[in-house]
Amino acid sequence: MSLSRKDLTGLIDVSKDEILTILETAEKFKEINQREIKKVPTLKGKTIVNLFFEPSTRTRTSFEIAGKRLSADTINFTASASSTTKGETLIDTVKNIESMGVDMFVVRHYYSGSVKFIAENTRAHVINAGDGTNEHPTQSLLDLFTIKEKKGRLEGLNVAIIGDITHSRVARSNAWAMKKLGINLKLYGPNTMIPKDYEPFGCTVCSSIDEAVEDCDVIMMLRIQLERQGIALLPSLKEYSKLFGLNKDRLKKAKKDAIIMHPGPINRGVELPSLLADCEQSVILDQVENGVAVRMAVIYLLTIQNANQKLEA
C-alpha cells in the first residue's frame, strides 16, 4: 500500500480510496503503539522537520512522536515571525532547511494556502499540519479513524460539526473527506461563523443546535474564539455557551450512543461543559491517542511511495 503523491496538503484533492488506505494503515500502527516497544525501524535515516510558524504544542508533539516511532530523525523548527521579517522569505527559509538534507516537512502556518505554496517549492515531502483557515488534514483523518473505531463504519453516519465553521480548518478538511465517504454532515454555528456561500461543503447547514444534534452518531464541537483578526464575531462567550454550546438536554436529541468529539484544546464551559467533556460518550482523548497512529500512517505512506519509485528507477 502506498500513496501516489508527494504531499498531503489537504483532503480536498484526496480520493476516498486514499483516505481508506491511510485509515487501514493507521490501524496497524495503532497496534504497534500498544506494544511494549513502540518503535519500528522503517524510516531510519530519514529526516523530518516540524516547521511550525504558528505555535501548537499538541499537534507538533503528536507529529514528533509519530516520526520518532518510525525511527526518523525529527527536528523542531519553530519559526517565530522574526525569521520572515528579517527579509528572508518563506521559501528562503524552506530552501535553507531543505539544503540540510531534509526528507519531509510537517508545516503549520498562519496563512491559508501557504503549505501548498511550500510543497510546490520544495523537493521534500510536505504534510499540512494546519494552514490558516484552510485545512488540517491529519486532524480530520484522526477524527475519521476514531469515528470508525467507535462506530465500526463511516458510511451513512450522521455527524454534526458545531462552532466557527468559517475559520475552522478542521471543519473544512472534515467536510471534504466526509462528503467522499458518504457521511451525512450537518454544520451549525452563529451566522457570523458560517460562510455566506456554504454550498461547496455539500452538506446541511442547520438553523438550530437541536436540529444539528438530532439523530446524530457523532457531535464534534469546535473551539471558539471571540474574535478573528480584530473583528468581534460574538457578543460574549457566556452567550455563546447558552445559545450554541452543547449541554445534557441537547445531547438527548442525539442517538443514545452518540460520541462527543473535540479537536482541542477545549474551552471548558464554553462549547462543552466539563460534565460532557469528561463523560462516557466523550472520545476526546481517543482522538489524541489515534492522532499518533494516523500521523505515522501518513508519514509512512508518503515516504514509502518514494522508496518504491527509487527501486523502479
Next chain:
Amino acid sequence: MSILLKNCNIVNFDKTINGDIFIEGDKISQVGKLDIKMAEVIDCSGKIVVPGLIDMHVHFRDPGLEYKEDIETGSKAAVAGGVTTCLPMANTKPVNDNSYITTYMIDKAKKVGLIDIYPVGAITKGLDGNELAEIGEMRSAGAIAFSDDGKPVMNSEVMRRAAEYIKGLDGIILSHSEDKDLAGKGVINDGKISTITGLKGIPAEAEEIIIARDILISKLTGAHFHFCHVSTKGSVDLIRYGKSLGLNITAEAAPHHFSLTEDELLSYDTNFKMNPPLRTREDVEAIKNAIKDGTIDCIATDHAPHHRDEKFVEFDLAAFGIIGLQTLVPLTLELVRQNIFDINHFVKVTSYNPSRILKLNDRGEIAPGKLADLAIIDMDKEYIFDENLNRSKSSNTPFLNKKLKGINCITIKSGKIVYQL
C-alpha cells in the same frame, strides 16, 4: 516629417473606412484615397488602424517605487500595447498630492517622449482620506483627474468637499470604490471560492456600497464621478440607475474583470490576486454586457506592476494587482470575437470615450486635424505573450507565457513612430 499610411482599414468609433492616412508633423492632415509622394510610407494592409488607446488607470510607480516600474518602462509597455495616453495614479512615493510631483511626472514622460501622461492627483494629502490635497495647483500643473486610488475616501464629508472643489476646477473624481471596513483583510471574492480555499473574502457589496454612496455624492454636488475598475453585477446595476437619473457619472472596467473568474483562485496563484478581486461568472457576464450597452464607458487596465518578491510569498501577504498594458488589446479583441460588440465599439471604449471623459478632444479619433496618435493592429495574429514581448519592468500577470490573439504592431504618437513589433 510626414508619414503616409497606405491601404488602411481605418476604424473609428462610428465607422470603418478603407483608405490612407497622411500625417504631417504631429497631426493627421488627410484621410482618404491619397496619392502623395515625398513621405515615409507604411503599408497597413491586413491590419486595422485605430486611434491610439487611452488608458485612464495605470500605476507607473514613479517616483519612489522604481523597482517595480518607472515612467520610461511604463511608457514602453504602453506603446507596445498601442496605448498613447495614460493616467498614472497618485500612489507613488511620495504621493502625487502636490504640483511638484505632478510636474516631475509630466516632465519625465516628455523626456522619455513616447506617450502623453496626465498624472492623477491625490484627493487627500498622503492619501490619508482626511485633508484635501492641493488639487487646484495640481490641476494647473496638468492633472485632469483626482483619486486616492488604492484607497477609498471613506469619510463621506471629505468626499463631498472634494467633489465640490474638483467640480469647480472642471476636474474628475476617479472613485476607487471600496468600503475598507467591509473589505477588511479580504484577499479574494467573498463567495464559493473563499469558502473552499479558506482565503478571506471581500464581498461584492464592499464595492457597491461606495459606488452607491458616490452616485449620491454626485447627485448632491453635481461633480463628475468616474468609477474605477467596476467588477460586480451590483455595481453595474447601480451605475445604470445613476445614469438613468441623468447624473454626471462614468465608469471603467479592467480586462481581467471580464476575462477571468474567481475560479482561478483555487490555485492560490498570487498572479490572480487583485483588488477588486476576480468575481463570479455572473459578474463577468454583467461587465461584458455593461461595456456593450454603454453603462461602462471605457476599458482601463489598472496596470499594477509588482516585483517578483512581492508576489512570490504567502497569498495573504502578496501584493494586489497585475500588469495589463500589453494585454489590453488581445483581451478586449476577445470580446469582439465573442460578438459582444464590434470593432467600432472597441475603438469607442478604448479611445474615443476616454478622450471625451477627459475632454481631450484632440485625440480619440482618426480625422484631419487630430493628433496623429495611432495603433496599427493585427487582429488575427496568435502568439505567446512572453518575456521577449513584455516591456514592463515587472512580470506579474497570469497571461505571461499564455497564448493570445491580436497584437499591436506599430504605434505612432504625435506623428512619430514610437513602437514597432
